[in-house]
Amino acid sequence: MSNKVLVLGEAREGALRNVSYEAIAAAKQISDGGEVVSVLLGDSVGELAAELGKYGADRVITVEHPHLKQYTSDGFGQALLAVIDQENPEVIVFGHTALGKDLSPKIASKLQIGLISDVTSIEGEGDAAVFIRPIYSGKAFEKVKVKDGIKFITIRPNNIAPLAKDDSKSADVSSLSVDITNLRTIIKEVVRKSSEGVDLSEAKVVIAGGRGVKSEEGFGPLKELADVLGGAVGASRGACDADYCDYSLQIGQTGKVVTPDLYIAAGISGAIQHLAGMSNSKIIVAINKDPEANIFKVADYGIVGDLFEVVPMLTEEFKKLKVNA
Amino acid sequence: MNIYVLVKRTFDTEERIVVSGGKIQEDGAEFIINPYDEYAIEEAIQVRDAQGGEVTVLTMGGEEAEKQLRTALAMGADKAVLINTEDDVEDMDEFAAAFVISEYLKDKNPDLILAGNVAIDGGSGQVGPRVAESLGINYVTTITNLEINGTTVTIKRDVEGDTEVLETSLPLLVTAQQGLNEPRYPSLPGIMKAKKKPLEEVELDDLDIDEDDVEAKTETIEIYLPPKKEAGKVLEGELADQVKELVQLLHSEAKVV
Numbered sequence A: 001m002s003n004k005v006l007v008l009g010e011a012r013e014g015a016l017r018n019v020s021y022e023a024i025a026a027a028k029q030i031s032d033g034g035e036v037v038s039v040l041l042g043d044s045v046g047e048l049a050a051e052l053g054k055y056g057a058d059r060v061i062t063v064e065h066p067h068l069k070q071y072t073s074d075g076f077g078q079a080l081l082a083v084i085d086q087e088n089p090e091v092i093v094f095g096h097t098a099l100g101k102d103l104s105p106k107i108a109s110k111l112q113i114g115l116i117s118d119v120t121s122i123e124g125e126g127d128a129a130v131f132i133r134p135i136y137s138g139k140a141f142e143k144v145k146v147k148d149g150i151k152f153i154t155i156r157p158n159n160i161a162p163l164a165k166d167d168s169k170s171a172d173v174s175s176l177s178v179d180i181t182n183l184r185t186i187i188k189e190v191v192r193k194s195s196e197g198v199d200l201s202e203a204k205v206v207i208a209g210g211r212g213v214k215s216e217e218g219f220g221p222l223k224e225l226a227d228v229l230g231g232a233v234g235a236s237r238g239a240c241d242a243d244y245c246d247y248s249l250q251i252g253q254t255g256k257v258v259t260p261d262l263y264i265a266a267g268i269s270g271a272i273q274h275l276a277g278m279s280n281s282k283i284i285v286a287i288n289k290d291p292e293a294n295i296f297k298v299a300d301y302g303i304v305g306d307l308f309e310v311v312p313m314l315t316e317e318f319k320k321l322k323v324n325a
Numbered sequence B: 001m002n003i004y005v006l007v008k009r010t011f012d013t014e015e016r017i018v019v020s021g022g023k024i025q026e027d028g029a030e031f032i033i034n035p036y037d038e039y040a041i042e043e044a045i046q047v048r049d050a051q052g053g054e055v056t057v058l059t060m061g062g063e064e065a066e067k068q069l070r071t072a073l074a075m076g077a078d079k080a081v082l083i084n085t086e087d088d089v090e091d092m093d094e095f096a097a098a099f100v101i102s103e104y105l106k107d108k109n110p111d112l113i114l115a116g117n118v119a120i121d122g123g124s125g126q127v128g129p130r131v132a133e134s135l136g137i138n139y140v141t142t143i144t145n146l147e148i149n150g151t152t153v154t155i156k157r158d159v160e161g162d163t164e165v166l167e168t169s170l171p172l173l174v175t176a177q178q179g180l181n182e183p184r185y186p187s188l189p190g191i192m193k194a195k196k197k198p199l200e201e202v203e204l205d206d207l208d209i210d211e212d213d214v215e216a217k218t219e220t221i222e223i224y225l226p227p228k229k230e231a232g233k234v235l236e237g238e239l240a241d242q243v244k245e246l247v248q249l250l251h252s253e254a255k256v257v
Helices: A018-031 A046-054 A073-087 A098-111 A217-229 A237-241 A272-278 A307-324 B035-051 B063-075 B094-105 B127-135 B188-194 B239-253
Strands: A005-008 A036-042 A059-064 A091-095 A116-119 A121-123 A130-135 A140-146 A151-155 A172-175 A186-191 A205-209 A232-235 A262-266 A283-288 A301-304 B002-006 B009-011 B031-033 B054-061 B079-084 B112-116 B138-149 B152-159 B162-169 B172-176 B199-203 B218-224
Touching (some): A018 A036, A018 A046, A046 A059, A046 A172, A073 A098, A073 B138, A116 A130, A232 A237, A262 A307, A307 B239, B002 B127, B035 B054, B035 B138, B035 B172, B054 B063, B063 B188, B063 B199, B094 B127, B127 B172
Parallel strands (some): A005 A091, A059 A172, A091 A151, A262 A283, A283 A301, B002 B112
Antiparallel strands (some): A121 A130, A140 B218, A186 B162, B138 B152
16 A cells, blocks of 8 residues: 655755655655655745755645744644644654654654654565664664554664655645744754764764874864865764863764764774764774774774874875865 | 653663574663763752752663662652553553653653653653653753753753754753763762662552553564674785775775765
């Protein structure tokens, strides 16, 4: 039986996040030929709607309201519940982003349904679909199914490939007017700390530093390498505890879990708690002075050496590669 | 102020995971308070010390979770509640867990409920917000700072590395992110006192909950370990050559750059 799937599109600073397209690809797999409907919420999101069609959405519904300019669970919750009420989907897909994590339990609770969070892959199609998600911070995986009712999942960014963009495709765009009232949270200010845009959890390349970085300034060479590769900088708990960087950069069992294509660990020993946050990365490179460091056990490639020598050399080599490409 | 903290007993972060018969083996494993819940407990104690009132720590599970509740009492919580589900429910999902906790809390009139933003075992981060929604109160997740002035609450929360500053009011549920505070260790006098603090145990019957009410909406079919990684390649030779080789490998062999 085909399923109608509702997918939440997510914009950040006026552009759609990749996970919006990944969610459409997930939706297609579960829809079994059913309609895939993307939802966009904001104060002015109409212009982004067309893009979702090119990635496979059959239809796009926008809800625009001044109270949706910034995310609040109350505002987005009211808008989304109105869309769900109108559409009666069999499946709902969100990204497992800060927004998705915050909003999805509210919707699930309101609808009295199950929710499978942080899905990294989907096996099978249509109603037979089962969902795979990491547990124990990636030390194990579980395969979960929905027993009955709406299938509601959030997907981890960077794990489910989006469909190829097809400029010839377009989606029907309609808007729904929803009265957004009684917001219990007022956003006063957003202080941007995640520098220069590349989000750690969505980055294709992560350059992470540990205690071996030795100081706040020590992150400089890592940042330069990240910039050349269009990646983000992360850190081990050791580096955060030593005040070399902000906790928002921490990768590990406490902290963020990342699965980039390339993870470069510089001066990180590789404690089990750190490995939990990055061991599912596609390719891991370890740079450490200590040849016995645990990180070499999970690394695909390793260089035994001083990160302050190796990292700048790597930056230069990658620059050359980019020039020649 | 009437403060509740939702606590979960989890595997120690050092534990290796062993799977047999499609389930995680718990025999011999060390258990701790979920690390994010420790931030929640610490914050609750600090709020109580500043504002007055009482901190109750609440968990769900079997008898063995008493140990984690005693630890929370030793840190400084005033009372503990164990909702013992051991005899009644086999597999709980987030829907069921939130239902039970909400049923317990619905007539307790909490001003503030704190929880960890995620448990390091299941890792879904659903139960806190679900409980708030069931109780009809507002929630704020992944907080790194909490200031309470009368019923006005000013919060800083972590949003993928950015900090959002927001204002809301009590009653409220918040979930703790790392960086919120530095959880204290239980002191020796604290541990002695904890033994005499009240620890109430309730079962689903006491809450008028039928087994049908807590029928999970989702079902785990299988648990398995990720494929073991082959030992990688540690490069050799002059450092400059190693760097060149690495870049070539990443470009041509791994094709990630």
